[in-house]
Amino acid sequence: MAQLVRRYLDRILDEHRQVTDGALACYIPELARVDPHGFALSLSSADGFIYECGDAGVEFTIQSISKPFTYALALDQIGQNAVDAKIGVEPSGEAFNEISVDEATKKPKNPMINAGAIAAVSLIPASTPDERFAMIAEFYSACAGRRLELDRDVYSSEKATGSRNRAIAYMLQSFGVLDDDPDDVLDVYFRQCSFNVTSTDLARMAATLARGGVNPLTGRRVTNAAVVKRTLSVMVTCGMYDAAGDWVSAVGMPAKSGVGGGIVAVLPGQLGIGVYSPLLDAKGNSVRGVRLCRSLSEQLGLHFLTVARDSRATLRAVYEPRDGIRVYETHGDLLFSGAEQVARTVERERADFAAVILDVSRVDDIDDTARELLSGISAALRAEGRAGYLVDPAGIVIRNELEYETVRYATVDDAVAAAERDLRA
Template structure:
C-alpha cells in the first residue's frame, strides 16, 4: 500500500522533470561542473519511514542548508538570549550575500543570510577552528543519522573564491559583531557548507526538526523542542531569502535552500522533505525544487495553515474481532500524513489478516488527497489477495455514486461475511 504514496511522489517529480530554467552556481567554480539535470526527491515521515524518487541518493554539498543547523546548535549551546544579542530574526529583503548589517544594532539581520550564518559559526564555543568544526559536524550528522563527509574539492574552491564572504567577515569584525579572527571563522563556515548530503539526508534532517529535535531513526534527542521552535520560526520568514513571502504563501512549510541545489522543508509534527536540482533562480533557490515543493504542498495538503488535528494519532484503534479479520479505526481529521500512516500500517501487517475493515465512522474531516489514498486501499488489498471493506456511514471516504459498498458498523461487515459463508439451503 505504500506504493500508492510512492506513485504519487513519482508523478509529482515527473511533472517538473523537463523544466530546464535556471543556472548553476558558477561563482563557486567547483559547483559549475555538476550535472545540471540531477533531480531527486525524498520524503521522511515522522517515524522515519523514507520515500525516494529519482536521484535521491546523489550526493551534493549542503551549502546554505547548513545555516539553520548551526543557528540551532548555537541556541543549544549558549542559549537564546546570547544568540539574540548577536543575530536578529527579521527578514532582510536583500540578497543572501549582501554586505550589510542592521543599521540600529550593527548585527546581522537574521541567521539565514551569509552575515548571520558567519556570526552563528563564531558563536559555537570552542578552543580552536578544528574543534568548532567538529561540534558542527557532529551536530549535523546527529540530525541526519549518519556521519557526513567533507567534499574537499568544494571546500577548496569556496575558500579560494570567497572574496565576498571575506568582505562580510571583516565588516562584521569592524562593527564588533564578530569576536574571533574572521579568516578562522570563515574557514569553518566554508567547511560546514562543503559537507555532502543526499535528498534522503535532508528529509531525515527535516523529520528530526518535525519531531522537535528527536531523530526518528536513531531515537536520539539532538536538541530541545524550544530550539527547534525558534529555528523553524526563522526558517519560515527567512529561509528562502527574498523569495520567502512567495514560498510561505504557496508552499507553507518552514524551509531552507542552498546554492548546491538542495531544499529541506519541514511540516512540524508530520514529515520532512528533501529535494535536489542544481539549477537556481535569481534568488539562489532551486527552480525545480521550488516547483516540486509547491506541487507537494498543493496535492498532498501540506501547507501548515491547513493542518488541523491530523498531527494527532490517526489510528484510534487496531484490533481483531475474529481470526483473520483486522479492523483499522481512524478518527479526527485526515490529511496526507494520516492516510499514509493507515496505508503503511495495513501493509506492514498484511500477513496477519485475510480481511481488512477500515472504519472511518469517527473521522471528522478529510481532504481530497487522503480520500483518494484511502479509496485506493480496497483495490490494493484485492491485488494482494486480500479483502477490504469500508465502514463509512456518513460517506466521508466513499462519496455518493461511488461503486464501493459502505457499511454502517463493523458488526454489519461481520454479518455480511457470515451470510456469504453460510451454505446455501
C-alpha cells in the same frame, strides 16, 4: 500500502520533471560542473519512514541549508540570549550574500543570510577551528542519522572564490560581532557548506526538527524543543531569503534553500522533506524544488496553517471482532499525513489478519490525496491475497463503487458479515 504513497509522490515529481528554467551556481566553479538534470524528492514521516523518488541517492553539497543547523547548535551550546546579542532574527529583504548589517544594532539581520551564518559559526564554543568544525560535523551527522563527509573539491573551490564572504567577515569584525580571526571563522564556514548530502539526508534532518530535536531514525535526542522552536521560527520568516513571503503564503512550511540545489522543509510534528534540483532562480532557490514543494503543499495539505485540522486525523481504534478480521476505525479530518499513517499501519500489520475493515464513518472531512490513498488499500490487499472492506455510509471515500470495484458498507457489522462469508467460501 506504502507503495500507494510512493506512487503519488512519483506523480507529483513527474509533474515538474520537464522544467528546465534556471541556471547552475556558476560563481562557485565546482558547482557549475554538476549534472543540471538531477531531480530528487525524499519525505520522512515523524516515525522515520522514508519515501524516496527520483535521484534520491545523488549526493550534492549542503551549502546554505547548513545555516539553520549551525544556528541551532549555537543556541544549544551557549543559549538564546548570547546568540541574540550577536545575530538578529528579522527578515532582511536583501540578497543572501549582501554585505550589510542592521543599521541600528550593527548585527547581522538574521542567521539565514551569509552575514548571520558566518556570525553563527563564530559562536560555536571551541578553542581551534578544527574543534569547531568537528562539533558542527557531529551535530549535522546526528541530525542526518549517518556520518556526513566533506566534499574537498567544493570546499577548495569555495575558499578560492570567497572574496565576498571575506568582505562580510571583516565587516562583522569591525562591528565587534566576530571575536575570533575572520579567516579562521571563514574556513569553518566554507567547510560546513561543503558537506555532501542526499535528499534523504535532508528529509531526515528535517524530520529531526519536526520531532522537536529527536532523530526519528536513531531515536537520539540531538537538541531540545526550545532550540527547535526558535530555529523553525527563523526559517519561516527568513529561510528562503527575499522570496520568504511568497514561500510562506504558497507553501507554508519552515524551510531553507541552498545554492547546491537543495531545499529542506519541515512540517512540525509530522514530517520532513528533502528536495534536490540544481538549477536556480535569480534569488538562489531551486526552480523545480520550489515548484515541487508548492505542489506537495497544495496536494498533500501541508501548509502549517492546516495542521490544526490534520492533527485530529488519527486512528481512533483498532480491534478484532472475529478471529482473522481486523477493524481500523478512523475519525476527524483526514489529510495526507493521517491517510499515510493508516495505510502504513495496515501494511505493517497485514500478516496478522486475513481480512481488514476500514471504518471511515466517523471521518468529518477528507481531501483528494487521502481519498486516493485509502481507496487503494482494498486493491492492494486483494493483490496480496487478502480481503479489504470499507465502511463508508456517507460515500466520502468511494463516490463511485463501479470505478473502484469496491463495495461500501453501512456498518461494521455488515462488513464483518461479508468478510465471514468470503473467508468461508
